[in-house]
Amino acid sequence: MSDTATMERPAAPSAAAVPPLLEIQGILKIFPGVVALNNVQLKLRAGTVHALMGENGAGKSTLMKIIAGIYTPEKGDIRLRGQPIVLKSPLDALNQGIAMIHQELNLMPYMTVAENVWITREPKNWLGLVDHAELNRKTAELFKDLNIDIDPAIEIQELSVASRQMVEIAKAVSWNSDVLIMDEPTSALTETEVAHLFAIIRRLRAQGKGIIYITHKMNELFEIADEFSVFRDGQYIATHLSSEVTRDDIIRMMVGREITQMFPKLDVPIGDVVLSVKDLCVEGIFKNVSFDIRAGEIVGMAGLVGSGRSNVAEALFGVVPATSGTISIKGKPIEIKTPTQALEAGMAFLTEDRKETGCFLALNIQENMDSAVLNQRYVSKGFVQSEQLNKDCLEMAKRLRVKTPSMDEIIQNLSGGNQQKVLVGRWLLTNPRILILDEPTRGIDVGAKAEIHRLVSELAGTGVAILMISSEMPEVLGMSDRVVVMHGGQVTGILDRKDANQVSVMDLAAK
Template sequence: MLGITKEFPGVKALNNVTLRVKKGTIHAIVGENGAGKSTLMKVLNGVYQAESGEILIAGKKVSITDINKAQNLGISLIFQETNMIPQLSVTENFFLGHVKCKKGGVVDWQGMQEAVKKVFDELGYTINPRCLVSEISAAEKQMVEIARAISKNADIIVMDEPTSSLTSDETERLLDIVRKLKTQGKTIIYISHKLEEIFAISDMISVQRDGEIIDTKPASEMTTEEVIEKMVGRSVQTEYPVRNTTPGEVILKVESVSRKKLVQDVSLELHKGEVLGLAGLVGAGRTEFAETIFGAAKMTEGTILIHGKAVKIRNTKAATRASIGMLTEDRKETGLALKASIKHNIVISNLKGICSAGFWTNSKKENDAAKKYIGQLKIQTPSVNQTAVNLSGGNQQKVIIAKWLFSDVDILIMDEPTRGIDVGAKYEIYCLINELVAQGKSIILISSELPELIGMSDRVIIMHEGRQKGELSKAEMTPEAIMRLAVS
């Protein structure tokens, strides 16, 4: 890719970028959110058209005007955000655009399902090909995306944050697949904020910052500290910030909550000024439990008490009235109004906060609120009027956090809050969690990253197959102790 420049309204996402990738290698691209990594790969895949520059494959100049042309040239992209139709089955999504038919034009459902199952078996997946996509978790959706890309036998496979919602075991399995693809002569372009993955598999590393490639070197000639400093242009704190607060009285009590077969008889207490971690493997029921508490799904049994009083949370509006907010794991589908502006996304859950005379929205209040949180959370945007869809994944995540900060909820459920976020932004969110706790807010933290749970939680509840399997104090938390309960 030579001299690639791409602009969006008010933003130069790529500025004369040149990237050279050798055949049969694993080439990593790292950078902060908003650095332009995903944009560069979308230009390669035909999603975006660059204002200037050219693309050469095997030395020949090519024109990639859409995804189909990219696929015909042997390029396959696994997007950072899953792109599937929830109302269709896993098999239907897998073969979207190239359905297999028998003679006479009859769809070969059995053949397609068997083909999907074969790919899943090779990858060690247990996902039912007949399931609707709406019935599987975010992590399972990501796994389907990975399998779909690999099945196309592409020569160049771009993986944009492929492990962002996978467990450690699933991540190791994927890295083994990437290594296997390399031995088959495939070329892998790998984007991840998890630098341990980058150094585990990469031959070359390119660092991107502010829409430009800052440096490219063999992975063996770079260190983690060097990569981080090149990414952010400064030295960055990567440890978990110390929290010196002591949890207070019980603010939320959940008694024997169940949700059909997904959540079964879960009870817990959340204290004021506490970070309570929820651990478990994919399918453990953590997200399903959180959705039930937040009113996004119907509770079939159980009681929820806030400040000792039983509350009925039949929907998310009732949850917000009860001072509960939720940062969902899928920001694209359930966290944001992508076509709305940043300011509208921030104020949407607390319109009373920008009203004057009871009913009329006050534009100044709305702009002031948006500017406050854009500054506080360091959201990279040229304007409060920028649409959310034009932000990087990490900045989209920050907008959702800003929404709940403006709503001033007492209890905030954070489901994978640092998924797809770079090391610098992660530390900022950790500091923000500590600030919220210091203000007396209470956090339920769901994370697939055990170091994050251990580093940030005061206590951790472990779940397995929808049930609560145990609780560990800060002193008892180790990866081994958590995993022992998570698999039991």
């Protein structure tokens, strides 16, 4: 039995003792060119948390959108409290007591918190106008019950991502829903914020709510879920109590194969310094950041949220140019004021936020993947070598196991994890000398993570210098030759692989 088998798990109620609150049977959903769901099933019991696990494209979010009234299945049955229901719209689902908190938050930024929570249900005064005092009072009362400390009168645009997540949860709870669907709710939360979310979930569970919880983070399943179901390639695989399985058992069910090594770090020769950063500053954000990366070396960058890690990456790539300090490539100082200059210098940069700064959501997969190389090695005498470019993009999509009916599919139609794979492929196609990866496996399933880790390690073996920023400690420790640790906009230490462990890194990150 693996170590994870000893992790703290909730005491799950007996499956036989609690009848299903929500029951799904025989669901079939077809999109053009792909069968998204084929004869899937799910049973959610009142007063339980049911985790839904599977690789990107397994069909998890599609089923949730069916339950939330966004999609209509070709066939299948949905029963709520033992009675068959037909859901024709999201409002229909809400009225039936089913609420969904989406991975991509759907709040209106220029409206207040209270207005977002009670939209379409605002209390009115005797003139028929919105009673803002009562609106704020009701919101404050709801937040007090959920232990959420947010001003109801503040505009959404002024809140952090974590606070917006809490508003979404409160909004769903405000409908007094019996079924709550949470799709990757902790993807942008700190450990403290995750603990707060879990406290809310436990309170809702104690009130008899049924919660469907989608996550790629295996430790969350063991901490918060009573039971779980696994989907693979649009099909139902199995359901188990979380107390009865190990992490390795779940991975085998998810990917249909053994993953023998999550962090396939290759032992490759380390060459000369490729990238040298000396006293780099962006005024008011970070200062005096210095480190080197050698050919074939993977340098991890660790630190708590707000430490300045992503800001350093943006300065290196010219997104927000440095205000002082020097960047040198192979010993020669270089001025990088724009991403175009960085690309010409042999850099590539996978950004942290795939929706805001990564994907061209209205374009297809081919266009998203080839966008960084159209002015590089695929152009000859002013003409794009389309045949070779298309062939290489398709091969990259296959290597990364992007699940799509074709390269012509619009990228916003893909799952978040598959979008991330397309972005990784975009930058690998540039054949960079220096590769900057900011949260490269965020929102990606375990099988794809292992594949991306393998590709990164292979790139290092070809002499590429790699800077990898990650909030996941196992990823930093498993893949890095050295670890640069930041706190408060400054480098607090640089650790060799042999000296880096969770304690030593966190000690520097919390200074």
